[in-house]
Amino acid sequence: MTALVVDHLVVRFGGLDVIDDLSFSVRAGERLVIFGPNGAGKTTLFNVITGQLHPTAGRVLLFGQDITAASVARRVDLGLGRTFQIATLFPRLTVLESAMLAVQAGAPHRFVMHRAVHSYAGTRRRALELLEAWDLAPRADIETRRLAYGEQRRIELVLALARRPRLLLLDEPAAGLSAEETAAVVAMIREMPRDVTIMLIEHDVDMALQLADRVLVLQHGRLLADGDPTSIRHDPQVAEVYFGAGRG
């Protein structure tokens, strides 16, 4: 089954083609890492897939459905989840409240006005489970803004996972983390069940290659290379564009 199809996608800002006739598809269950230098169009691609940005031309299909014009909420209902490059959290909500808010997003009671949030035992249990899984349970009652950076990055993942997405887009989930924290995040992502398809933007080559089944390399909004991690590592073209800066 195909999780995602990107079909002749074009995103133009002014005169600049940030994404220039890009096509690829992602199999269900795949771990796809997207490489590319700054400005290659990686985050723009994510924004188009999640619906924050509308493409100039082309189509996006999510699990077989054309979502090119669908609202963000509709895409989430179809099983799309994402994290942001810069942690975008709820600073003055506690960790548990944030998690409950994310779990409740898919629940029929999200518009209820006359009952306390905490009385929804199922929502609360699922939120606590997520916090437990990501080692955040001891911080449940602390305001998000008071947490350390590494913990905030983990909340970012909790929020993205709360609605059990089938396709998860991770925009540099380990950015700014220590080596130890990065290793923990990599381990968590590796442990995620295979019924979740994962697309990952990552600059850290080692981390990316540990996680990837397949690597796409973007440059100037176009596909430069598409293959398994080993072949990408040895692709001279990729080495020039992507790893070249390190050598030069």
Place this chain on the structure above:
Amino acid sequence: MMADVHAGGGFRRQAVVSAVVLVVLAVLAVLAALPIAGDAYVLGVAARMMVFALFASSLNLVLGFAGMASLGHAVYFGVGAYTAAKLSLAGVSGFGLQLGMAGLAAAALAALFAPLILRASGAYLLMITLALAQVVWGIAYGWREFTGADDGLPGVRRPDSMLPWDISGDAGFYYLILLLFALLVAAMLVLTRSPFGLALVGIRENERRMAALGYPVGRYKYIACVLAGGMAGVAGAMLAWQNGFVGPSCLSVAYSATALIMVILGGAGTVFGPVIGAFLIVALENVISGLTERWMFVLGATYVLATLFAPEGLVGLWRRWAEHRS
């Protein structure tokens, strides 16, 4: 075990909650005992405090919880007041009918304005809310046959109630206001702790993230606008009864700004903050207006001091103090 995790640090929170409950009960007891002294002036001031507390609380729902500023919230307050006044003058004396129609009229106006308001943010949001309110103010000010223009509508009578006590007297009427006040503040407490209330706070804290989680952000904001408008309308009807008169000033930007200051002074995004802010401002107004004509100047200075020294309001100040102490 999971329950234990969440209970961690709960002792202090419980102590804070009990302290708040005690203070609220004490304030309610004082308000309930006030008619025993029987001073009509004091009762009038206290009733006005509660009416403005509800008005400020309604603004707080959009400003403090949903994160949408407004410089025109008095439009709903005023429309509620005019609706009650027109009904009263037309001989419709039922209390429930007047209150319901005032709330509905204001909510309907909010439902009409909300699509325009939801398009804007930041400074534009202030401008559009101000502009819409000024249009309605202009109508009230200009349409002599219907609204009495700047003479307003005098002779508004207190409604008939189905309550077990007589509300024609000052004390009886005061208890009606107290009852409505207590009910609506309790409703705010319930609403802000509900899934809907949490979602509003989420939108205030991070609208983009809420959308990415799949929340229909626009629909939440729309509902919040309509609810806030309706609640302001109800408060407006209470003002009309209390004053026995409605004029265009209750729709004016001065009233909108006063509500804004009440919310900010007390603490936006908290249930009790706007109540505290309204009580203080109304009390201050009554003290100051006996001393000087320059009430607006004092109000402005209060606002400047609040934003400088208590940007999260008095409730925020108290919370920080409580945190520091523990």
